Amino acid sequence: xxxxxxPESEGKNLPRISDAEWTVLxxxxxxxTPTAREVVEKLKDEANWKPxxxxxxxxxxxxxxxxxxxxxxxxxxxxxLVAERECRLAASRSFLEKVFDGExxxxxACFLEREKLTREExxxxxxxLEEKGS
Numbered sequence: 198x199x200x201x202x203x204p205e206s207e208g209k210n211l212p213r214i215s216d217a218e219w220t221v222l223x224x225x226x227x228x229x230t231p232t233a234r235e236v237v238e239k240l241k242d243e244a245n246w247k248p249x250x251x252x253x254x255x256x257x258x259x260x261x262x263x264x265x266x267x268x269x270x271x272x273x274x275x276x277x278l279v280a281e282r283e284c285r286l287a288a289s290r291s292f293l294e295k296v297f298d299g300e301x302x303x304x305x306a307c308f309l310e311r312e313k314l315t316r317e318e319x320x321x322x323x324x325x326l327e328e329k330g331s
Contacts, residue, residue: 207259207308208303210262211279211283211284211287212258212259212261212262212263212279213261214258214261214263214284214288215283217244217254218254218257218258218261219288220240220243220244220254221222221236221240221251221254221255221258222258222263222264222277222279222284223281224239224243225238225255225258225275225276225277227239230276231274231275232272232273232275232276232277233248233251233252233255233272233273234272236255236275237251237252245306255275259260259275262279263276263277263278263279263284264277264278265277265278325330
């Protein structure tokens with residue numbers, strides 16, 4: 198299995214990331230610059246995957262330009278090329294476009310229909326909406 202990094206110019210756009218790849222990418226973000234072994238260790242209780250599966254997902258993320266690798270010693274070290282915040286924004290925009298035709302009000306109405314919010318969460322949402330309305 199190769200963890201060879203794509204040239205930097207190919208990784209400029211945010212890649213499409215599968216659910217399984219999200220799990221691995223979140224582990225890399227949390228660990229910051231982990232080895233494959235550290236990612237496997239982190240995910241052993243979260244996902245019922247064999248190490249080879251995690252290695253494959255890491256390799257895919259490298260090929261998609263979401264991660265880069267270095268090999269300072271015996272093992273590859275993974276570093277994110279995409280910021281967590283940027284990926285979350287892109288994924289939420291994609292979901293909003295696909296499911297709610299890009300409209301946020303119907304999404305919020307649908308979501309809040311089934312969710313119980315604490316007073317603090319309501320206040321936080323109000324503050325966010327007030328800030329956006331300014």
